[in-house]
Amino acid sequence: MEATAEPKTKDHATLADTFNKDEARVDWHDKTLWFVRQKRDKAAWQIPDWEHLRETASQIKHNVLSNLHHYLTQFEKQAQQNGVTVHWAADAEDHNRIVHGIIQKTGITRVVKSKSMLTEECHLNDYLVAQGIDVVDTDLGERIVQLAGEPPSHIVLPCIHWKKEEIGQLFHKHLGTPEGNSDPQFLAAAARVHLRERFMTSPVAITGVNFAVAETGEIVVCTNEGNADLGVQLADVHIACMGIEKIIPQRKHLGVFLRLLARSATGQPITTYSSHFRKPRPGQQMHIVLVDNGRSERLGSEDFRNALKCIRCGACMNTCPVYRRSGGHSYHYAIAGPIGSILAPGLDMKKNADLPFASTLCGSCSNVCPVKIDIHDQLYKWRQVLAKNGYVSETKKTGMKGMAFVLSRPGLYRFSGAVGRWFSRYLPFTMNNSLNPWYKQREMPQAPKESFGEWYRKNKKRS
Template sequence: MNHAKRATEFNKDEAKVNWHDKALWYVREKRDKSAHNVQGWEYLRQLGSEIKANVLSNLDEYLIQFESNAKKNGVHVHWAANAQEHNEIIQSILEKHNAKKVVKSKSMLTEECHLNPFLEDKGIEVIDTDLGERIVQLAEEPPSHIVLPAIHKTKEEVDVLFQEHLGTKPSQGNPEYLVSEARKHLRDKFLNADVAITGVNFAVAETGGFVVCTNEGNADMGVHLAKAHIACMGIEKIIPEEKHLGVFLRLLARSATGQPITTYSSHFNQAEEGKELHIVIVDNGRTEQLSREDFRASLHCIRCGACMNTCPIYRRSGGHSYDYTIPGPIGSILSPGKDLKKHSSLPFASTLCGSCSNVCPVKINIHEQLYKWRQVIVKEEKQPIVKKSILKTAGMVLSKPKLYKIAGKSARFALKHAPKFMIYNKLNAWGKARDLPEVKGDSFDEWYKKRKKNE
C-alpha cells in the first residue's frame, strides 16, 4: 500500500486521529516556547547548519580522525557498508562474549538495520529499554516517531498491552502505575543483561568520544551494568570538536520536546576497567545520499522529530503510514534514495507549506527537497493515466490565458448554480470532508480591472 491508503486506514478512527494531532501540536508549541526563550536562536540554527555542512564536505577526514582518536582510547572501531554487515559485526561481538541477553537503548540506526529480528533469529534476547520503544516492541510494531515511538498509542491501550505481557492489573491507563510496573520489568532485564547496545547522537572527531542523549537514563543503566557496550552510529553523526556539542545539545532537546536539555547527556570516551567498548560506524546508503547535490543536506538531520510534530500530514496520517524507519517530512526525503519505487508516494505526502523547514534546528530545506524529489519521481516512475491526463490538461489550461478565463468562469458558474450532487461526488476528494468556499461573482482579474476603471 502507498502512503495515501495507509493514511486512510489510520483515519478510520477519527477520535484517535484528533488526539494524535493534538498531542503532537502540543509538543510543537513547547518547542516554540523553548526556542523563543533563547537569545540568538536563529544564529544557533545557522551555526549548526554550517557545522554540519563543513562535516559533510570533509567527512572522510573527520571519520579517520575519529577512528584514530577512538583507538587511542582503547575503543574497538568497526566499519559497516550496509545493514547486513552492521548486524553481522554485532553478532560476532555477542558471540565473543557468549552473550544471550542484550539491552538496547533507543537507536534509529538499529531500527533501520532491523537488528532486533536478526539477533532474535539467532536465539538472542533483545530488550528495548526506552519506555516508548519497549511499548511498541511488546506490541510487535515499529516506532511511529523517532523521539516519541509510541505516540500513536493511548495510555488506555498501553494499559491493556501491559496486562497482556507484563501481568499488570487494570488501571484505566494510570500513567504512574504503568511507568512503575515498566520500571520493575526493565530493572530485571538490566541486571541480567550480558551486553548493552546504544545509538550515538553525536561523535566528536577531536576526542574519539561520543554522546548519547536520553530522558530516562536507560542507556547509562545498561552500559554500566553490562560487560560490553556496543555503540552504533551513522557516518553523518560526526561533529568536528567538543566545543560544538554546546550548539547541538541546545538545539536538539528544545526542538525535540521543548526541554532546555535532555535529562541525560552521557559522554563515552573509553571503556570502564575490565569491560569493552565497541563502535560500529555504518554507511548503509549515506554516501549515496551525500552524492546527490539536491538532497545531501538531508544528512544534516540530528533526529529531533520537530518536522513531524509540525507537519499537518504526519499529524493526521500517523508514522506507520510512511512504511519507513524515519517517517514524516525528513523520512520522505531519505526514503526515495533507498528505494524510489517503493517510497515514490512519500514526497507527495506534503502540502509544501514549509513549516518543516521553519522548525528544523539545522535549517534543512525540507519542503524544497520534497518538491525536487517529485520532479525526479514523475520522470523516473510511471504515473497513473488519470493523474497524467489531469496534469496535462491543467498545464494546457494554465498556459493559455483565454482558456484559463473560460475555465474559471465555467467553474464559478457551476459552483454557484449546479445541483450539490454534481459538485460533491467521488471525483471531488476535497469535498468528502469539507465544504468548498463560497464563490464570488467575479475573478480577481475582473475585479481588478473594474477597480482600475473606476479610479
C-alpha cells in the same frame, strides 16, 4: 504507486485514511504533538542567540559533510587509540551481520538496546530475533511498541499514538499488572521493575549515538530515562551503532548541538543524561559500528545532501500539520514525518514515492529545524525527481499535464474557468461526487459569478 505493477505496501494516503477513521483520536494526537511543539517554542525563545545557534549548527554540519572523509578517519584513529573497536558497514545487512557477529562471539543471547533510529532503519531487531537473540528495547516508549509488535511512530516519542488505557491493557497482558490500571505513574513503575531485571542480566548493551567527536573519538548518548547508561554500565560489551553523518569535528561543538537538541525535541533545556563515552571501562569491550546505508551516495546530491545534517530531534514532526493528523505509521518508514519523507525516497524511490507528497509544503518543518535543513524545499524537489523517474500515479500525472496545458493557454484558461464556474453553480453534483479526488474530505466552495480577471477588467474601465 500505480506506476508499478506489483502490489506494494499501502501508501501514505491509504494509511492516513485508516488513522483518520477515529476522529477523536486524531484530534487528541494532533493536540498532544502541538503541545510538544509549543514547549519547544517556549524553550527556544528563552535563548537570545537561538537563531544564531541554529545557523552555527547548520554551518558546522555543512563543514562536516564537506570534510567527512577526514573526520571519519580521524574519529576512527582516535577511537582505536581509546581502545574501541571500529567497524564499517556499507548497508543495513552489513550492519546487522556485524552486530550479530559481535554478540555471537560472546556466546550470549540476552541483549538490551536503547533507542537508536539507525537500528530501526536497519531492522536490527528482526534480524537478531531470527538469529535467536533475545533483544529487549529499554526506552519505555520503545518497549511498549515492541511488546505490541509495532515499529515506533515517532523518533523521540515512540508510542505517542497509544492511549494510557491501551498501555494498561498491554502491560496487564505482558507484565501482569492489574487489569484496568492505566495510571502513567503506576505503569512506568511496573516497566522500571520489568526492565531493571533485564539490565541486571544482559551482558551485551546496544546503544545509538547522538554525536561522535572526531577530535577525541568519544561518542555522546542522550536519554531522559537513563536506560542507555544502565544498559552499558552493567554490560561486558557495549555496541554503539551510528550513521556516518553523526560525526562532529570537535568536542566544543557539542555545546552548540546539546543546546539545540532537547529544546527542539521536547522543550527541555537538556536531556537528563548526556553521557560521553571515550574509553570502555577496564575489562569492558566497546564497539562502534559506522553505517553508510546510502549516506555516502546522498552526499553527492547537491539538492538532497543537507538532509544528512539531521540530529533526529523530531521537531519537524511535532509541527507538521500532516504528520499530526495522519500518525507516524502512515509513513511506512522507520523515520516518519517531513524528515523521513525526504530520507526514505533516497533509500528506495519506488517504495517511498508517495512520501514527498504527504505534505502541504507549508514550510513549518524548515522553520523549526535546529540545523536549518531546507526540508520543504527538498520535499518539493523530490516530487520532481519522482515524476521524472515515472513514480507518480497516472491520475496525478494526467491531472498535472492537463493543468499545464490549460494554464499555458490564456484563452482556454478563461474559457475553462467560465465553464467550471457555471457547472459548480448550476450542476454542483458534477463536481461534488466521489469521482473527484479533490472533493475527498473537502467541501467544494461556492463559485463566484465572475472571475477576478473579469471583475478587474470591468472595474479598471470604470475608474
